[in-house]
Amino acid sequence: MQNMLKRIVAVAVIVVIIILAFKFCEFKKGDDSSLEYNTNLIQQQIVNVGKLVVTEGHFSEVITYKNQQKYMMDMLSFEKKAIVIVNADVTVSYDLHQLKYDIDEANKTITILSVPKEEIKISPDIKYYDVQQSQMNPFTGDDYNKINKSVRANLAKKIDKSSLKSNAQNRLISELSKILIVTNTMGWKLQYNGKTIDNEKDLQHDLKL
Template sequence: MDSNTLLFLIITLLVGGVGGAAVYSFFLNRKAGKSISSHEATVLIERIEKVFKVVMAEGYFTEIYNYENDKNIWNLINDRKKALIIAKAKVLVGYDFSKLKFHPVEGERRIIIDFFPKPEILSIDTDYKFYDIEQGWLNRFQSDDYTAILNEAKQTMNDKAMQSDLPRIAGNQVQLMIFQLAASMNWKIELQLSESNRIMLEEYASYRITEAEIDFLKTEKDK
């Protein structure tokens, strides 16, 4: 067998082997129903900032959000799309101490607080699930619709959290922390706030009266 014949035989075997492997892989994947997906992510850090934010209260919320949208087509057909969204959120409320204004009294172990900031939501960790999605013939959900729904649901969750007792809990917690910390180091804290700032602080320091009736358990002696 000359060299040309041998080279042709080797090339034929290689091509046949590669082709056979490809055919075998195709049928194997088709039989197993295997799907191959590719993922690529790019993380960009825009900026890093130093902050002094302290969490003082943590709350968990569940929101059931009904979305409906009607589209009138030529005043003949009412095309509706709707969805039920259940949102769960973990809300952290606290203070940004960079907004706190104070000054020490020279020659004394005393600090005067001139301005006390409002409690604020430091983060909301949300989880959304869509149920009962119905779409019309022409009035169908688009990517912008889902974005708008999630933004509105998040804003509603934000409002409900600020209307709850979380800000009041945070207000009491932060004052207790500041005064106890100062006392542990033999310092005194005095509040010299403006009238509006004082009223705001009092609002966030007092709890609302709970509108609920409590049935106390009766013991055998009371019966």
């Protein structure tokens, strides 16, 4: 009788151990599934953000181009000149498909490794008025190249002084904030430049470093 009781107790203990083992495995499996789900959701959000952020602007300017060719010890000169009117469309964009990041599942951390540089595209429409030239000093391809180079240099200065770049960066921050929102909602952390990003202000500050 005593032996039978011992056997029953032993079997009961084994059954309890087996049940606990199954419960533990199910618990671990549940954690893994949840982590995998969260990771996939965050990756999907990053994919959704991965688009071209574009800010557009328009610039105009008027340039007077002059050139002189002198002969006979500068006693004789031939001048050519033109009024150049420029209307240019400018775009500043970020290709977020080039965004590099790392996902640390163990520590529930998303680290932005690098943000793509802005891409500036200038599309000038150049028109010439009051063109004056002579056979001794006609307009050539070299003149048009100089004018084009000067136009682009002047436009680049105007772009730097305008709010076009800062507006584009604000749109970039707005897109990246979507990643911040989903990570905060799911209890993950977002890091950039070795710092934890807690809010949009932190993101804006670090991107301008």
